[in-house]
Amino acid sequence: MRAFINIAFYRIKSFYRDTFTFLFTIILPLIFVIVFGFVFGGSNTGAGEYNxxxxxxxxxxxxxxxxxxxxxxxxxxxxxxxxxxxxxxxxxxxxxxxxxxxxxxxxxxxxxxxxxxxxxxxxxxxxxxxxxxxxxxxxxIVKVEEEFIDPGKTRISGLGYSIPGVLSFSISGSIFTMIALFGYYRKRKVLKRFAVTPISPLSFVSGMVFANVILSILSCILVLFVAQIIFNLNFSIIWGLFLFSLFSSILGMMALGIIITALFKEPQTANNVGNLLVNIMLFFSGVYFPLDFLPNYLKIFAQFLPLYYIGKALRISVGVEEGNLGFIYTLSTIMVLIFVLLISIFGRKILSLEED
The missing domain is CATH 3.40.190.10 (Periplasmic binding protein-like II)
Incomplete structure (x- = not known):
């Protein structure tokens, strides 16, 4: 247990020294919130404002x-x-x-x-x-007056709909955590230093994963609070469901990072592939813009992207979209099981002294 705690603290300290990870996980999501807020925050597409x-x-x-x-x-x-x-x-x-x-x-x-x-x-x-x-x-002309009926969820603006997409962007940074753990750490022989210590592979991997999950969750909560404070948004958050969605989504993205690292042995190549995949998912999975603006074939393509389902789960949990809670539980269970399976397969080799 002590080794696990020390590894977790080590990762948290190194997180703030890792410029790329810190930027991708915290700074960029905050920048996106501010940019989206000032661009879309005051927009209204109601009648009488077509211009x-x-x-x-x-x-x-x-x-x-x-x-x-x-x-x-x-x-x-x-x-x-x-x-x-x-x-x-x-x-x-x-x-x-x-x-x-x-x-x-x-x-x-x-x-x-x-x-x-x-x-x-x-x-x-x-x-x-x-x-x-x-x-x-x-x-x-047929005159139409709109009346909003609150079905138990909050009525939110277009900006509020986009905030879960910003959270998805932060969550997607977990891909690079696994690329660093299984790629860069091995290549730079950081793992060899741990291999000569009495640290078990399970303690090392679990400590690193635990720290990154905590950091990612805190980053998402920070983004959510900043959006609510600056732009006066009022989400109807189901906190238990929201945290569970975050936790499972982060593990799901880590699992994707493990797959990328397994397919591309060179860390820089894996990192580039991860960047490309993240950008594709952000623009074509509906986390920022409604899928209604996309052609039909791209709507079908979006349903094969993990962020499509993660964004939907987050929108349901913060109250900006109606949905079946069973969808979140099923999705979360699948992502957690996939992560456990992959980490069990690759985690045993993490402290191997051989360099690929």
Whole structure:
């Protein structure tokens, strides 16, 4: 037990001296929280705040009236179709609507299409709205008032939805813990110094793992508190479930790090592969941005990424997404069992004096 405690304290002390691990585990997640907070914290995509400018030919009076009734939308009148296309092409307006009595032709500036989500729905909804206007139903506009019903979870902003993704980023740093333990430590002959001491492989490995789990959990809690304090977020956290999700997710990422190290014997290569894998998971697993923005084939691809499930479990545990608690328990059990299996196989060789 004493050896286990000493190893754990050694790892905690060395953590703050390891610039890369310290940066990846604590500093970068905090930076992401601040950046995401100021970029998305004040955003609101509700009605009346579309801030879209659409052009329409002057002679289409019915079209002009319908557009003016569609929320906070600026209607720009032009003389002809050529002028309309020119203004859209040069970015003076976000788009334009042409109606020849038979069909609608919606012209959209590509940059505006990416930046203003409401433009994505105009092509689908506008013909229906115009048809209602023509037959005199409510002047073509159906007024909608939204009422929020609290189902026992907190109602959170888009920023709040992204915070579990930032936590996932911090958790993914556990991959590099195993790369360091099974790769760099062996190559730099750090393990040989422990091999001549009466320290069992079990005490060494468990002490290192325990320290990194504690450090990662503290990092995630710090990020969560900073986000709540700075941006006044109000999560409905189930603390027992949240800590259990963190614990199992960290072990799951450590298991992935063990697999990478086993496949790529050279530590630098394993580290590069780990970096590539982390970046792929962050952008395509829905931890930062909703999967609805991705094409269908990428939505399928996301379901093969571990962070997809980790992000979902964290969102459920902090109350920003509804979900079955059985999902968290099943996922956590699988990740813990995989970690125990892999650490049992590779942990026996950790203090071997032979260098790969």
């Amino acid at each position: 879209i400018s659409l052009g329409v030919i002057k002679e289409n009076r019915g079209l002009i009236q319908v557009l003016k009734e569609l929320g906070d939308m600026k209607v720009v009148l032009v003389d002809n179709e050529e002028e309309l296309r020119t203004q859209v092409l040069k970015g003076y307006i976000d788009g334009g609507v042409i109606f020849d009595k038979n069909e609608f032709n919606l012209i959209i500036n590509f940059s505006s299409f990416q930046q203003k989500p409401f433009l994505r729905t105009i092509g689908e909804n506008f013909p229906n709205v115009y048809a209602l206007h023509e037959i005199g139903m409510g002047e073509g």
